[in-house]
Amino acid sequence: MKRPALISAACLSCATIVPGGALFCPDCGRYALELVRRCPQCGGFIEQPNGDELGCRFCRDKKFAFDAAASPFIYAGAVAKAVTTMKYGPIYRSAVAMGRFLGTHIPDPMRIADRVIFPPMSRMALFLRGFNQAAVLADEVARRGVMLLDTHLLKKVKRTKQQAELSLDERKRNLSGAFALTRPVAGKRFLLIDDVATTLTTANEIATLLKNNGADKVFVLTFARKSLHFD
Numbered sequence: 001m002k003r004p005a006l007i008s009a010a011c012l013s014c015a016t017i018v019p020g021g022a023l024f025c026p027d028c029g030r031y032a033l034e035l036v037r038r039c040p041q042c043g044g045f046i047e048q049p050n051g052d053e054l055g056c057r058f059c060r061d062k063k064f065a066f067d068a069a070a071s072p073f074i075y076a077g078a079v080a081k082a083v084t085t086m087k088y089g090p091i092y093r094s095a096v097a098m099g100r101f102l103g104t105h106i107p108d109p110m111r112i113a114d115r116v117i118f119p120p121m122s123r124m125a126l127f128l129r130g131f132n133q134a135a136v137l138a139d140e141v142a143r144r145g146v147m148l149l150d151t152h153l154l155k156k157v158k159r160t161k162q163q164a165e166l167s168l169d170e171r172k173r174n175l176s177g178a179f180a181l182t183r184p185v186a187g188k189r190f191l192l193i194d195d196v197a198t199t200l201t202t203a204n205e206i207a208t209l210l211k212n213n214g215a216d217k218v219f220v221l222t223f224a225r226k227s228l229h230f231d
Contacts, residue, residue: 012082012094023101024078031077035070035225042200043069043220045227058228064200065207066192066218071225072105075196079224083195090130098195098223099137103144106191110219113191115150116142119202120179122156137223138193147191154179154206171201179209186214191221198226 011018013028024032037046041055042064055062073079086094118134126132135151142149158178190210192203197220207218 010093012086012097013078021097021100023097024082028078032079032082033074033076033230035072035074035227038070043071043197044225045074045229047229059200064204065211066200066203066220068107068109069197069200069203069220069222069225070107070110071197071222072102073224074230075198075224075226076230083224087129087133087195090133092131092136095131095133095136095195096140099140099193100144102137102193102221102223103141106141106145106221107219110191110221111145111147113147113189113217113219115153115188116145116147116191116193117150117153117206118193119206120154120156122159134194137195141191141193141221145191152182153185155182168199168201171199172205175201175205179206181209181213184213185210187216189217189219190215191219194220194222196224196226197222 009018009021010016011025011028012023013032014025016025018025022029035045037048038044039046039056039059042059042062044056044058046056075083082094085091086098116138118132118138121129121132139149141147156178157180160174160178192206194202197203200220203220207220210218
């Protein structure tokens with residue numbers, strides 16, 4: 001993957017120069033919310049640590065194909081601004097910085113993964129945006145975690161609409177059958193990387209595809225996670 005020669009140290013939210021590779025300047029950092037209490041089933045924010053294995057308000061009645069999900073930040077405030085600017089700016093250096101951070105915050109149980117993967121984009125979407133932000137994050141995670149990046153395992157085989165404008169049911173229909181595998185995955189363990197998890201529809205679709213084809217484990221790690229508590 002081609003990478004720029006110089007990555008400037010700038011706040012991901014306001015672009016102020018920051019020291020030591022920090023993601024946010026002190027002012028924006030106050031509005032970068034860490035996800036400190038995670039639901040045991042979906043990895044989302046929970047109000048009180050209750051140890052409820054059945055899941056949180058978001059996922060209590062849902063079943064997921066992946067084995068675990070985690071995110072260091074809540075998608076709100078400075079983090080939401082940073083992700084949106086990176087994604088639609090688009091700003092490559094921000095994706096690199098996010099990936100580097102994520103690569104140093106891989107939960108220990110997820111380090112058993114054999115491969116690091118990411119949701120692929122269609123050629124048209126890739127052309128319009130300039131780069132696949134999830135691919136950049138995954139590349140950095142693999143480097144920092146000393147793991148193998150698999151750039152060609154997944155391919156997009158169906159044209160889909162932008163997920164942001166769709167309801168949960170519409171997201172599921174939109175992504176149903178959207179991905180395919182290029183090689184066998186039986187017995188393998190995967191770490192799926194993306195920038196944001198909103199409803200986990202994309203992650204679950206890919207995890208279902210992998211598990212249906214014999215994958216042993218599928219973990220999901222995203223830079224940020226949307227929460228019902230922070231709109």
